[in-house]
Amino acid sequence: MTGNIRPSRPRQPESPVRQENLRPLNLELIFRHIVATGRPVSRTELATVTGLARPTITRIAEELLAGSLLTETGLTRNGRAGRPRVGLTLSDRGPAGLGLDIRADALAACVVDLTGTVRHLAFAPSTYAGADAPDVLARLAHMARAAIEAVTAEDLTVVTATLAVPGPVHAGVVRSAPELGWREVDAGALLRAALDHLGPLDLPLTVDNQANLAALGELYAGDNAPSSFVYVSGGLGIGAGIVLDGRLLRGARGWSGELGHVTVYPDGEPCPCGSRGCLQTYASLPAILGDEPAPAGTTPDTAVTGRAEEGRPATLAALDRAGTTLGVALADTLNILDIDTVLLGGSFSLLSSWLTANIRAEIDRRVLSAAWAPVTIRPALLGPDAAVIGAALTSIDQVRQHPTTWLARSPGSRPEGLREPDAG
Template sequence: MSAQVRPSRPRQPERPVRQENLRTLNLELVFRHIVAAGGPISRTELATSTGLTRPTITRIAEELLAGQLITEGGPAHNGRAGRPRVGLTLSEKGPAGLGLDIRADGLAACIVDLTGTVRHLAFAPSAGRDAPDVLAGLAHMADAAIDAITAEDLTVVTATLAVPGPVHAGIVQSAPALGWRNVDAGALLRGATRHLDLPITVDNEANLAALGELYASDNTLSSFVYVSGGLGIGAGIVLDGQLMRGARGWSGELGHVTVHPEGEPCPCGSRGCLQTYASLPAILSDEPVPAGTTPDAAITGWAEAGRPATLAALDSAGTALGIALSDMLNILDIDTVLLGGSFSLLASWLTANARAEVQRRVLTATWAPITIRPALLGPDAAVIGAALTSIDQIRQHPTTWLALRPSHSRPTAPA
């Protein structure tokens, strides 16, 4: 019996491509080729790779140069004989992206330029857990970062805030580790900063950290699970180079996967969640953190000193983590797990038990080994990923930046 095939949706009527639209499409095409080149690329090479004429390439290059999106760098080496051609490369001035993060050990702010280089990275102690206080602290850091980077001829054009919980339409639906529910974090942040006109995006910190790791790997790591451990536990899932957000953008709540059905109560309202066994508060088990020390630093120090209670808590956390990961890996068929956030600092004590559970429970682990290792960017993955996500908007749509520069001259020659 053949399956019923539903008729496809009617196609939208095609519209003519207007001159201004064609100009924008060509400019963005050329700019993406410059981004992808990873180094100086000549105008001639751009004409060949894009299929555009040399005069069009010249006009677009002049517009990008005037807009501080590219610069004329070293010679473009194409392996051919003859005089080296002048190369075009991404500018280290002009637009920049701001990332902000709420961490287990405090707050963080990061600014990256168009090349993806970190130009500013700062940390501050935690401002408690009350949303207005936390976001006021981040606003102060954002203002200080923007003021500092302006002196380097950089302009922050957008900001991305990383939060430990699911986000929908800019609203933090729930962040049990902070006690937040239905918090309009973007509005609170915008209201507390002096840079009120700065567009602000709010996203889950594990998702942003996963994107940070993807950028940092130059896309050589195309499928992996990023596990962010701290006050809570989240996961960013990357499949074939794309972040998997789920139908409503709430995928990756690994901390609320049940590992013991009749276990400890969780702030989310359920019982036996991974978070109740493997988060920093669970590992600390009400043990006070010495003044001037962060939770992960305290745990690391006690573990290195061989403190039995700490080592037992880490063993339990690693086992619980492995159980939760096994369920995820059996479903997703992914062969790499990155331990990030505070877990990147505690990986030496978590990995063995987590790997043992994965080896025991994942069906394919016997003939297809699974790698569990610390994340490349460590605890800074979320804030760097947030900043890179911000600047990536300009990489994808450079005309957004050019539109912000009213003095920028636009050629009138046809595209």
């Protein structure tokens, strides 16, 4: 998936601060207005919108241009009468964000620039059989280095990295990821050590839940993205990212969205988490594949898709069961949260043709409001790449929210002290 992706929701205009000793606040005011507008903005328009004096606008614009945060475009009228004026827009050189992801079939690395455009997207086939956390994260470190080197050649500087993992995270520690066999794994420290082993690299690093980052990626994926939705991600396990009114719902301890461990059959099959009857035991890729694993040279996604297209009864029955149990779990979620959109992500985006009918049947049967307010169920726009793109967008959003941190760096050095997002 390439192209331009909108990394943050527009904010309402803020009031200017006129004291010269508060110049950084005025700088952020101007920069955020350009981010929110999403089109070239003239200096005259900035003066009108913010109420700041034209000389102040000029000084701040020159600083943002010199810091590679903005670039000048051709002449623009901005929809107004009068002579065209030079527009200011986000630069596609300068700061960039790095996302890393551990997927069912691959490791992934992505870099986006300040405009939200994907500048690098790479994958490495992966299997977790016999692979412990240090080995997996060492491979990701090599991919991260390769991504940084690739975009450095394009005049980009990676300022922050975010790692997506399939499990709840606190302070960089993956508390539980049964599908990976991880429990209490300090993924942040292990990845930092692997990066440092390859050479000095002063790069802030955050670890976050895969489904949460994928939901953020979908939230930023276009102007028509819904402001409230449940993003359900299928793969080795099942997770969900919940967005309410344009904000990610993390929960008190960052554990929200563990849809895979919602009980659908109280006395059902045992789950690696220690419980029984969890959704994951019926609707994850391993559950759909059953006793016949993916053949060598294929991925779980392509193995399931191929068997379904061949009309294999066992695979079709497993997909029917997956869709039904997904519908049951999602219906409970929608009844509690009153959300009207479900996005099928990860492997579910590729299998939506076989899952959607049964999901809809259960939601229509069980969601109280479905008769008056139908629920939208559709594949996620970013497909299986949502988590790694969302991780990269989360990384670059630190600059978009706090541009003065980037500008404060010493010439030629990497930015330091970027505020890390609250990752639960």
